[in-house]
Amino acid sequence: MRGIALQPVKTAFSCHDRFKIETLSIQVEGLSKTYGQQKAVDQISFRAVPGKVLGFLGPNGAGKSTTMRMLTGYLQPTSGSANLGGFDTQRQSLEMRRILGYLPENTPLYTDMYVREFLSFVADTYQLERSAIKVKEVIARVGLGDEQHKKISMLSKGYKQRVGLAQAIIHDPSILILDEPTTGLDPNQLTDIRELIRNLGKDKTVILSTHIMQEVEALCDQVVIINKGKIVADASLTELKSKHQTDSLEEIFRGLTR
Amino acid sequence: MYAVFKRELFSLLNSLMAYITIGVFLLVSGLLLWFFPDTSILEYGYAELNGFFSLAPFLFMFLVPAITMRSFAEERREGTYVLLASRPLTDWQIILAKYFACLVLVLFALLPTLIYYYSIVQLGLPQGNIDGGAVTGSYIGLLLLGGAFASTGIFASSVTKNQVIAFAVAVFLSFIAYSGFDALAKIFALGTLEDVFLWLSVNEHFQSMSRGVLDTRDLVYFLSFILLFLGATKLAIGGRKW
Numbered sequence: 001m002r003g004i005a006l007q008p009v010k011t012a013f014s015c016h017d018r019f020k021i022e023t024l025s026i027q028v029e030g031l032s033k034t035y036g037q038q039k040a041v042d043q044i045s046f047r048a049v050p051g052k053v054l055g056f057l058g059p060n061g062a063g064k065s066t067t068m069r070m071l072t073g074y075l076q077p078t079s080g081s082a083n084l085g086g087f088d089t090q091r092q093s094l095e096m097r098r099i100l101g102y103l104p105e106n107t108p109l110y111t112d113m114y115v116r117e118f119l120s121f122v123a124d125t126y127q128l129e130r131s132a133i134k135v136k137e138v139i140a141r142v143g144l145g146d147e148q149h150k151k152i153s154m155l156s157k158g159y160k161q162r163v164g165l166a167q168a169i170i171h172d173p174s175i176l177i178l179d180e181p182t183t184g185l186d187p188n189q190l191t192d193i194r195e196l197i198r199n200l201g202k203d204k205t206v207i208l209s210t211h212i213m214q215e216v217e218a219l220c221d222q223v224v225i226i227n228k229g230k231i232v233a234d235a236s237l238t239e240l241k242s243k244h245q246t247d248s249l250e251e252i253f254r255g256l257t258r
Numbered sequence: 259m260y261a262v263f264k265r266e267l268f269s270l271l272n273s274l275m276a277y278i279t280i281g282v283f284l285l286v287s288g289l290l291l292w293f294f295p296d297t298s299i300l301e302y303g304y305a306e307l308n309g310f311f312s313l314a315p316f317l318f319m320f321l322v323p324a325i326t327m328r329s330f331a332e333e334r335r336e337g338t339y340v341l342l343a344s345r346p347l348t349d350w351q352i353i354l355a356k357y358f359a360c361l362v363l364v365l366f367a368l369l370p371t372l373i374y375y376y377s378i379v380q381l382g383l384p385q386g387n388i389d390g391g392a393v394t395g396s397y398i399g400l401l402l403l404g405g406a407f408a409s410t411g412i413f414a415s416s417v418t419k420n421q422v423i424a425f426a427v428a429v430f431l432s433f434i435a436y437s438g439f440d441a442l443a444k445i446f447a448l449g450t451l452e453d454v455f456l457w458l459s460v461n462e463h464f465q466s467m468s469r470g471v472l473d474t475r476d477l478v479y480f481l482s483f484i485l486l487f488l489g490a491t492k493l494a495i496g497g498r499k500w
Contacts, residue, residue, distance in 0.1 A: 072344050094346050102344040108337040112269055124261030125345040167341070 024050045024099075024174045026071065026205055030080035032229075033066050040066045042229035043080065048222065050174070053201040055220030056209040059257050063229040064209045065105045068179050071207070072102045084175050085205075098126065101173035103181055107164035111153035115144060118152060119166055126171040138170045143192060158189040165193065169200065176200060178208040182215060194218055213249040223249075227257040259351040262342065266359035270325065279324040280367045283317050291374060305382035306389065310374055311396040311468055315436055315461070318364075318400075318407055323428030325363050326411025329356045330495065331424045339495075353491050357412050364404040368397070391470035399467030402480040406460055407432045409487035416494040435483070436460045 026048040033041040041063040048054040058064050069075040071082050073093040082089045087096035110118055119138060123131035139148050142162040147155055152163060161181065168176060182193055197219055200206060210216065216223060216237070223240055225233040233240060233256055237249075244252045270276045290297045291310055299309055333339040342352050375393055379386050407428070414428035415421075439459035443452045456462045460483070463476040 069340075072340075074340055074343050094348065097344060097346040100344065102340075104337070104340045104344075106337060108341060110265070110269070110338055110341070111336075112272060113265070121261055121265050122341075122345075124264075125342075125347060127261075 024085045024205055026054075026085075026175060026207065027083040028067075028071070028080070029082070031067065031070055031077050031082055032079045033063070033070060033075065034078045039229050041070070041077075041226075044226060044229070044231050045080075046224050046231065046234050048205050048207055050205045051202060052221040053197065053206045053208065053219050054222045054224060055216040056207055056224050056226070057211075057216065057253060058209075058226040060211075062226050062257070064226065065179055067226070068102075068105075068177050068207070068209065071177055072100060073097065098171070099174045101168035101171070101176045103164045103168045103176075103178045105179040107160055109152050109160060109163055109167075112151070114151055115139070115148045115155070115163055118163065119170060122167045122170055128171055134170055138166045141169070142166045142196065157184040158186060161185060161189075161193065165196065174204055176204050176206045176208075178206065180209055180211070182210065182212065190215075213253065216249055225253065225256055232256045259347065259355050262347065262352060262355035263359050266329070266356050267362055270359060270363050273328075275328070276325060276363055279321050280363070283321045283367050284370055287313060287317060287371065287374075299378065300381075305378050305387050307374060307378060307393055307396070308468075310371065311400065314371075314400055315403055315464060318404055319429055319432045319436065321367060322360070322364060322404055322407035323411045323414065323425045323432065326360045326408055326428060327415055327421045327424040329360065329412055330416040330491075331418055331421045334419045335421075349492050349496055353412065353488055353495070357408060357488060360408045360412065361405055364408060365401065368400060368404070389470065392468060393470075395470035395472060396468040398472065399464045399476075402467070402477070403436075403460060403464050406435065406480055406483045406487075409484040409491075410435065413487040413491045413494065416491045 028047070029045050030043050031041060031045070032039065032043050044063075044067065046054075056064055056067070066075065070077045071084065071089060073089045073096060076090065084096050085099045087093075087099070089096055110121075113121065116135060116139070119135045120131060123134055128134050139145060142165050144159065144162050144166060147159050152160065155163065161184065165178075165181065168178070178197070181197065182190055185193060194215065197206065197208065201219070201221075208219070220237060222236050223233065224231060233252075235243065240252060241247055241249075244255065246252060287310060290313055291299055295301050297309055297313075299307075302309065330339070333342070375388075378388050382388055410431040411424070411428040414431060415424040418424050418427070436459070439455045440461050443455035443459065443462075446452050446455065457479075463479045466473060467476050
């Protein structure tokens, strides 16, 4: 078998890469969520692969957060299925949650805890080894060094957002789902957080939802746009622009979701 | 699960609520047992703690729901439950962690009352003239009763976002379980229903333990009571419409 490895690789991906893409991607098949008569999410299917950031766009109420909640196993889909890194979100929920980092909408946090205390708690829920070091590392990574001894309720919106990101990446997940990670940040913080997400996206599968089109331009490789629960576009950024013959993502967005 | 238990316990100990409710519990029971003449052990003249053990369930009816009311209701209001639900934790681990954190606080409320026991031991004539078996049985019974009330409290907290509603529902459920079934048994006296309602009554099983006899039937009753309400909690948070 060793001889095979010596052969020049002719395919686009090496065996290792293909294995990685199979196991660490997100695959969504016909996912639906119905509340009474209303279809919040209607038969959506898409795929996200490692090393690329997928921008999940849509107007308010289009079903973005509902979809993300179903992907994380928090909500049960009415029909369809989702597979994260080889684990079915419903049947293998616990295994799936080990490799998943999730930043929920509006960044809920235990505001009565201290930053460091909260992150240690999160590390403990994954039963991480050397959790004290991991906490220290993640604090440095998201730039919380000066705030680490403060109570979370005392932090400004931007720093709370960083705590939210820290709790999502502390266990080095291979899949990241970020629900509006940059709302309410000032321009400096925006640049920092975007830089962080871009770095995370290099070796992880990242899905992020946002309303800011510049952010999509700056961060995302692939774009999925949903409107009223249905997918109206699923393409790479460049494909999308050439197809609609315009450079303005905002125009494309408005054209598709009006 | 230990991580969640630790967090819950610390967060309870960080809130003023816990100290106030435990303080009020100790204050009221202390006043009634030692100062108010109508109920005072000193006036009563017998070296026993029965006064305390018949009073404590009624105080627990308010103390325990005050401790449990925030456990799920606050998470629902603040939207923080998703922080737990997206971790590799089962629903049961989350429920049990919260339940045991509340139970530890009930234990904290109960521990200082051992001073009452010590005082009676000292005051008895001759010294130490107290039925230790009955007291031990009563304390175990009280702890199980606290555990039963805590399970109704956790359940009440899991069905609403509002802590006040969670408190009120828990007080009501505890009251029905403690006194309601007793009353029903009296209404249907001398029938088979009387036995059924007596068996359902928390008070009946608590009284039976207070006599100092640890009967497995009482233990089974309390454990099934607790499991029933924790199971209902699992159903309430498993549906997750929020």
